Amino acid sequence: MRLFVSVDIDDLAPEVAEVQAPFRELSGLNLTDPEQAHITMKFLGEADHDLDTLTAAIETAVEGADVEPFDAEFEGLGVFPSLDYISVIWLGVEAGSESLTELHEQLELETTGLGYEEEQHEFTPHVTLARMDHAGSKDEVQRLVQEEHPEVGTLNIGEVRLTESTLTQAGTEYETVERFEL
Numbered sequence: 001m002r003l004f005v006s007v008d009i010d011d012l013a014p015e016v017a018e019v020q021a022p023f024r025e026l027s028g029l030n031l032t033d034p035e036q037a038h039i040t041m042k043f044l045g046e047a048d049h050d051l052d053t054l055t056a057a058i059e060t061a062v063e064g065a066d067v068e069p070f071d072a073e074f075e076g077l078g079v080f081p082s083l084d085y086i087s088v089i090w091l092g093v094e095a096g097s098e099s100l101t102e103l104h105e106q107l108e109l110e111t112t113g114l115g116y117e118e119e120q121h122e123f124t125p126h127v128t129l130a131r132m133d134h135a136g137s138k139d140e141v142q143r144l145v146q147e148e149h150p151e152v153g154t155l156n157i158g159e160v161r162l163t164e165s166t167l168t169q170a171g172t173e174y175e176t177v178e179r180f181e182l
Contacts, residue, residue: 006038026137042107061106069158072096090126100125
């Protein structure tokens with residue numbers, strides 16, 4: 001079972017699709033499904049523990065973060081790892097990023113305590129819009145990321161989810177395994 005912890009923002013799917021529109025015809029990009037838009041809080045990979053142990057750890061993390069439901073504002077564009085070498089194009093989180101970071105830190109603490117891999121980079125709350133397969137449109141992507149600052153909207157965040165990711169020929173499919181209320 002391939003798992004991750006997420007904050008789903010599928011309620012903003014039409015707005016996410018609108019932000020993706022200028023990237024749609026560019027070569028070398030693989031756009032994500034806006035109906036599956038989410039923030040990955042912690043990628044776990046193949047589950048190393050039974051679900052009861054893992055869900056207990058996530059519950060402890062959510063309680064330890066002591067974060068109440070909050071509003072998150074989604075706006076701005078960015079890339080990983082850099083504008084010179086683009087692998088991911090993302091939508092940023094302005095207001096609410098502190099609460100997301102606190103949740104991430106607690107999830108990191110609890111899941112690495114179970115033996116899951118520690119993140120090797122600083123957490124940046126974001127929604128993946130596209131992955132770059134080749135640099136055919138790199139110049140246009142760089143221009144859009146530097147010049148555009150979409151304001152997608154605000155969403156009340158009241159839960160995190162344990163999500164199963166299944167790779168299929170039609171693309172990645174996600175299914176919620178468990179919900180954890182803030």
